[in-house]
Amino acid sequence: MNHPIGVIDSGVGGLTVVHELMRQLPKEKLIYIGDTLRCPYGPRPKKEVKKFTWEMVRFLLKKNIKMLIVACNTATAFALTELQENLDIPVLGVIQPGARSAIKATQTNHIGIIGTEGTIRSEAYPIALKSIKANISVSALACPLFVPMVEQGILSGEQAENVISDSLQTINKDDDMDTLILGCTHYPLIKETIQKVMGKDVTLISSSEETARETSTILDVHHLLNIEEKIPNHQFYATGNLNIFTKISQSIFKYENLGKLTIENVKI
Incomplete structure (x- = not known):
């Protein structure tokens, strides 16, 4: 299935998971959203973290994702079970x-x-x-x-x-x-x-590595692996300023040919 995998994080940190997903699953298109505007999540109350997490998830669901990866430990700790119980796609935390x-x-x-x-x-x-x-x-x-x-x-x-x-x-x-x-x-x-x-x-x-391995296994079990050979066009979104987000993205991915990449600002 050529639908994308959605990845969420409180900021730029989840890009380390995305990098490993790209490496282990080179045919898969990834859509990433980092909530850089409201980062960090760590000091925030559980209720607020869950609210922000659901806002990112709803944004990705509109992109018709086939699987969700919660690449944020705080969001995983506070919201993973609720996401798994309420979504009809596979959901994996870190x-x-x-x-x-x-x-x-x-x-x-x-x-x-x-x-x-x-x-x-x-x-x-x-x-x-x-x-x-x-x-x-x-x-x-x-x-x-x-x-x-x-x-x-x-x-x-x-x-x-x-x-x-x-x-x-x-x-x-x-x-x-x-x-x-x-x-x-x-x-x-x-x-x-x-x-x-x-x-x-x-x-x-x-x-990151173990999460990518588990993603591959889950996609295989659910018959969701993409079999198309074309180079994926990954989409990265940030809710805050793009300057540092773009700089860190480029430093992580610049040496490897892991598909096309677009970076945009978004309000959720």
């Missing part, structure tokens, strides 16, 4: 795939999670991890400064390193923690600096 990847990676049975205030407050990751492996040890830390920094386009350098180092001081003291889940899709954009601060012995887990 928390369960990230939890599975972390379980595979850990050797010490101690996993750390960093995310927005909303994601950490929801305890969605500890619940997901313990549903897979009951005796797992979990340390969680909210990092509210990361998303605003990324949305400003500050992805590396002294300022980024200082913010990340200060934010991760507490969780970096857990000696036997060998795996850290980047529990926000913005965080892979600053992954190199996070790795530098945490040290080479800690494996960083992004849910």
Whole structure:
């Protein structure tokens, strides 16, 4: 089926998931909307996050999408179940795939999670991890400064390193923690600096690859895979200023031929 896959996020972070979807599913057209105007979602009340999430979803449903990916951990934590219960298309979040990847990676049975205030407050990751492996040890830390920094386009350098180092001081003291889940899709954009601060012995887990693999499986099971050979024309939308959104998009996708791409501003 040549209908597009819809992807939503609070801002630019979900582009890390989109990149992996493009790589693993090169025939699929993607329509992405990032709510850059109202980002970040992490400090917002659950009711507000759900309202904003549904506004993005309704925008994508008008595009006749065949599957929805919630590429925002906060929206996944607060709205995924409701979306799955009310939509007649497959809906996938990023928390369960990230939890599975972390379980595979850990050797010490101690996993750390960093995310927005909303994601950490929801305890969605500890619940997901313990549903897979009951005796797992979990340390969680909210990092509210990361998303605003990324949305400003500050992805590396002294300022980024200082913010990340200060934010991760507490969780970096857990000696036997060998795996850290980047529990926000913005965080892979600053992954190199996070790795530098945490040290080479800690494996960083992004849910992007696992989410793309699960998307492929779901499309296959539901007979929704696109079999057309033509190059897809991906559409990206942002609710706020396009300058930084476009800059980050170009930095992620510029070296690869992953289809045609248009970027537009939208009101929802």
